[in-house]
Amino acid sequence: MPAPQPRPGPAAMALARLEQVDPGAHRRVRGLRLVTAYGLAAMLGLMPQIEQHAGRNVSLSVIAASFALWASVSENRATRWESSRDLTLFCISAGLGAVSYILLVRLLHIGGPAELELPLVTGAFCVGYFKRFTPFSAGIGSQIFIGQLLAYTAGLRLDDISVILIATPIAVLAAVVPRLLSGPAEHPITVPAAATEFDDWIPVEFIMGLQAAAAALVIVALNGEFGLEKSSWAIAACTYVITNSTAATIARVRSRILGTMIGVPIAIACLPLAVEAPLVVWLAAALAMIVYAMALPERYDIACGAYAFALILTLAVSGENDFFELVARAWETIIGGALGMIAALLLRPVFARHRKSSAGS
Structure with a gap:
């Protein structure tokens, strides 16, 4: 009969928890890249030569920095080329999400404070729906919602689409450059697939989108x-x-x-x-x-x-x-x-x- 294994002491347990938070230097490099992308986009958005084209009092800097930050969070590739491609598409998706919010507000003739949140329900559905497939598709859905959320909080209107058109390429540049510099120091994060509880007669991704949209709609109400x-x-x-x-x-x-x-x-x-x-x-x-x-x-x-x-x-x-x-x-x-x-x-x-x-x- 094998002897019982001794229980790990407090120091060993603390080190095990630390390993979960800091599994390797590549995660620290990733964190530094997130901060660098945000700071670079914010700095570019504050340049007078660029900011003067942003129109009315809308924070181009915050929008561009947020696009770059959350694109960098969603990116999860091993090579510079794949990462740069995904980061570009994520930033474009955020811009499209912001534009979709503005157009939905205009098309639905939304005016009340609570009604202005209704377009966010579509973004919430996208997050739940696209999360089911791959990390790349999850990033696309997340960025659409992020774009809508930023457009809502900044109070963007139809004449502010120019702000989004300027913020998007700034975000692409700010997100891609740090990733090119980090190079092979970063490793893709492996996320184990969770077992589904739903039957095949209705797509799982639709149910996940419906859950997110339903909860968001209740909050709007x-x-x-x-x-x-x-x-x-x-x-x-x-x-x-x-x-x-x-x-x-x-x-x-x-x-x-x-x-x-x-x-x-x-x-x-x-x-x-x-x-x-x-x-x-x-x-x-x-x-x-x-x-x-x-x-x-x-x-x-x-x-x-x-x-x-x-x-x-x-x-x-x-x-x-x-x-x-x-x-x-x-x-x-x-x-x-x-x-x-x-x-x-x-x-x-x-x-x-x-x-x-x-x-x-």
Whole structure:
């Protein structure tokens, strides 16, 4: 009879957890690339020669930087050529998403504050739908939603399409150049495929898109009825927790809420630095985004906490100092995550029942 293996001590357990957050230098390089892409796009967007073509008071810098950042998050290739190609397509997808939001607002004659969120439901569907296929398709769906979200938060109108046309190539340049420089130091992230719980009679990707869209639509209705502080954060939360497995969705909801509930208070405790030492705050936010890149996808809770910390600090240093609006990041995430989980729990049994009845017959 083999002797029982001794339990690992606290130091060994701590090192094992650290390995999950920092599995190798290539993740740190990836994190640095994310920060570099964001900073490069923001700097290019602030150049007077470029910014003067942006029209009215719209932050070209923020839009271009966000396109580049989230394209870099979604990119997952081994070679420079494949990465550059995907980054270009991701940035273009974000631009198309922003344009689609503007056109939907115009075509549907949307005017009310809550109604302006309705086009985001289509983006939420795209995230859930395209996530089913490959990491590349998941990136396309995510960027469409990101583009819509940025157009909504920036209040872009039909005459602001020129801003998107300028921001997109800036984002492409800012995302591609750091990837060319990082070269073989980066490794693609392998994500194991989750087992599906749905029957083949309806495509799994359609169900995932429907779950995300349904949760987003409920948030739009809640905002129209009660006036949520930052309902777009809740829509983002319910959209990105959806997977093709109820258990995995619940796990992502738990991780997202836990990480946000830790990251937001820490960031709020650092708010005095936003006035006294803004450069320190920007450095802390950059380090948080590096941790974000290192933790994905194994430690989604740490990634969500790092992103919430970076978001609150960057909002504060950019001038948004309303305490309740910043704290809203926590409860909006809870609302969005909970609705995403409810959508998964309520919609899945509809198709499970069909599978059981088919098996019984």
